[in-house]
Amino acid sequence: MRIAAELRDVERAYAALIGLVRAAGGQLHPGLCLHQEGRALWATVDRQALAAAEAPLILVPEPLLVPVADLHWRAASRLEPTTGLERLSPLQRQVLDQMLELYALTGKLADLPLRLPALALAPGSALALRLQTGHPPWEAGTLSPAEAFLRTRTLGYPAAPLVADAAGPARTPVLMPLVDVLNHHPDGARFKTRPSGVRVDPWPCGDGGECYASYGYKDAMTLLLQYGYVAREPRFLQSVACELRVPGLGRLVIQGQHHRPHMDLPALEVLADGLSISHVNLDAARPLRARAILRVLVAGLHPKLAGAELDSLAQAAWTAVLHANRGHYQDLLALGTAEPEVPVTAMIAEVARHQLGLLEAIGQVASGHEQIPPAA
Numbered sequence: 001m002r003i004a005a006e007l008r009d010v011e012r013a014y015a016a017l018i019g020l021v022r023a024a025g026g027q028l029h030p031g032l033c034l035h036q037e038g039r040a041l042w043a044t045v046d047r048q049a050l051a052a053a054e055a056p057l058i059l060v061p062e063p064l065l066v067p068v069a070d071l072h073w074r075a076a077s078r079l080e081p082t083t084g085l086e087r088l089s090p091l092q093r094q095v096l097d098q099m100l101e102l103y104a105l106t107g108k109l110a111d112l113p114l115r116l117p118a119l120a121l122a123p124g125s126a127l128a129l130r131l132q133t134g135h136p137p138w139e140a141g142t143l144s145p146a147e148a149f150l151r152t153r154t155l156g157y158p159a160a161p162l163v164a165d166a167a168g169p170a171r172t173p174v175l176m177p178l179v180d181v182l183n184h185h186p187d188g189a190r191f192k193t194r195p196s197g198v199r200v201d202p203w204p205c206g207d208g209g210e211c212y213a214s215y216g217y218k219d220a221m222t223l224l225l226q227y228g229y230v231a232r233e234p235r236f237l238q239s240v241a242c243e244l245r246v247p248g249l250g251r252l253v254i255q256g257q258h259h260r261p262h263m264d265l266p267a268l269e270v271l272a273d274g275l276s277i278s279h280v281n282l283d284a285a286r287p288l289r290a291r292a293i294l295r296v297l298v299a300g301l302h303p304k305l306a307g308a309e310l311d312s313l314a315q316a317a318w319t320a321v322l323h324a325n326r327g328h329y330q331d332l333l334a335l336g337t338a339e340p341e342v343p344v345t346a347m348i349a350e351v352a353r354h355q356l357g358l359l360e361a362i363g364q365v366a367s368g369h370e371q372i373p374p375a376a
Helices: 008-023 049-050 089-107 108-115 124-133 145-151 220-227 287-301 307-336 341-364
Strands: 002-005 032-037 042-046 056-059 072-075 079-083 157-159 171-175 183-189 192-195 197-200 236-238 244-246 250-254 268-271 274-277 281-283
Touching: 002 008, 002 236, 008 032, 008 056, 008 089, 032 089, 042 049, 049 341, 072 145, 072 236, 079 145, 089 108, 089 171, 108 145, 124 307, 157 192, 157 220, 220 341, 236 341, 244 307, 250 268, 250 307, 268 287, 274 287, 281 287, 281 307, 281 341, 287 307, 307 341
Parallel strands: 002 032, 250 274
Antiparallel strands: 032 042, 056 197, 072 079, 157 171, 192 197, 236 281, 244 250, 268 274
16 A cells, blocks of 8 residues: 655555554555645555455554543643543554644645634524524534534534443444545445445546545535535435425424434324425435425325325425425525525535525426436
8 A cells, every 4th residue: 555645644544554453453455546736645456456455454453543522722822631631552552643743734624614614603693594594503602613623623423332331322433544535426335334444445446446435315515514625526415494384294304414314204293284204305316205205294194185286395395395406405505505605605506506406306207397406
């Protein structure tokens, strides 16, 4: 494997993490190359080596995973833990030291307050309030820079192997060595968590050979709110939280939960005057799926309806959801373009434009035009 780093100190930090992974019995693909240029970190894999060796891209043993839930931090020019280090093993301390050095060398912490909406937007501003309404439980001003940064870097790992008194959440946030080189792509490799550690398989997407991981089923707005970057790959959006009035159905509440896989049926609550459902996913590749799911839910609420009458009510609900999402993203686009010189507002406007393009494609089907435009 190789290291292609612009900075010699980054090369040393990479090499130290590689040594720790190998010494603990982990694996790194022989064709793996770790890159750094400016603030960017990424990984590629040589395709000839990929064909020759069936091996994980990165396999990190459990003793190298660093639980961060009990650590407290301060963030100035670099991220530093203040308390809780006594709960880490010496090996975990070594891993943490090298990862914090890597973050400091590449300016990761300094960059985040400019592009993560939760840090960059003033609480109570028009943009913050619009995002808060449509994307719960997101809220501006509730996280420190250190907490916000760590949320962009950690993954959930089954708590029991790591925490002796793990009677609480099923998963605990951990830092994983070299996780920062795995950028997100919807088709990227999954993080396979096992009691023995975490495995990521090689998954090059595109011609450049970059290896991506998947951070989960997240649309472009969720990726911006959670990680602070603009993604153009997602061809779906998760409906904003909204409350609608649909003639014949009554009140339709979309809670806007984003954690549920896209293949799941929404959780359903029957209201006195309508329905409340956990989520609706709007997929440009499968534009009629959301309408089909709404039809199933409406049929459950009104079992005597059938045929054209049921189809009409489902169509009305689907159209109302599309209209609410279109209005939300038109508002975000207008607010974002009002201050184009501010990085985060320009990013919000760009994502809103992307979402509106998807809604336009889906809306053509809703209007009876079956042809869906290709991805931009």
